Amino acid sequence: MASAPIVADYDVMMTSLARLFEVRHVLTHELPTGTVFDSKELSDLIDATSTFVEATDWSVIDVLRGSVPQTQSGMNIVAGEDLRREEEELEAILRKVAALPRIDGDALQELQAAWADFANRHAGLLASQVEGGSMYPLLWAGEKASLVRDRITQLKGILDGWWDR
Structure with missing residues (x-):
């Protein structure tokens, strides 16, 4: 039985990550005086980041050790x-x-x-x-x-x- 993919929807994840980098850029370089993002976005940004990190971890493991079981x-x-x-x-x-x-x-x-x-x-x-x-x-x-x-x-x-x- 095949495992579910780590990244369920690549486009959604990448859109959220792009938004995260946009928010980061504004917060870091533009010294905003107002709100930069809606707090309702936070959960999606965190989920996308977590999914990306997990997928990256497994990709690195695959390169270093080959395919390893995930179950x-x-x-x-x-x-x-x-x-x-x-x-x-x-x-x-x-x-x-x-x-x-x-x-x-x-x-x-x-x-x-x-x-x-x-x-x-x-x-x-x-x-x-x-x-x-x-x-x-x-x-x-x-x-x-x-x-x-x-x-x-x-x-x-x-x-x-x-x-x-």
Whole structure:
């Protein structure tokens, strides 16, 4: 489902922004003695400014990071996909560590199972702050991905420091 556009009516927003700059110019440079704008305009000027700033923020984010989700469900999906990619890398590194000469495969497997249990429980603890809420999957996956990246670093350390290669 597509999100509603941030700017519902571009022409209305731009007309309000043009009026805002006009008012600003008069207030700043012409030192008026009378009223420059009708107070009834204020709400429209503020709304147009807020809409413009929000749209600009998302445009900058798009340039810097590419398209990112703007809904909670979209963020949850992306966080899950990021976690899956991290876990795939972890599995690849684990296979390399398991292939090291004289590595105790059973000990490695037992250690990894304990680490996975720890990581799942730790992510659950952190995400429990929003238990039952729509942010739970985002927080859980984000924390688990962080732990997976740490574990990858640990396993790469084993690979790099293994004596018998």
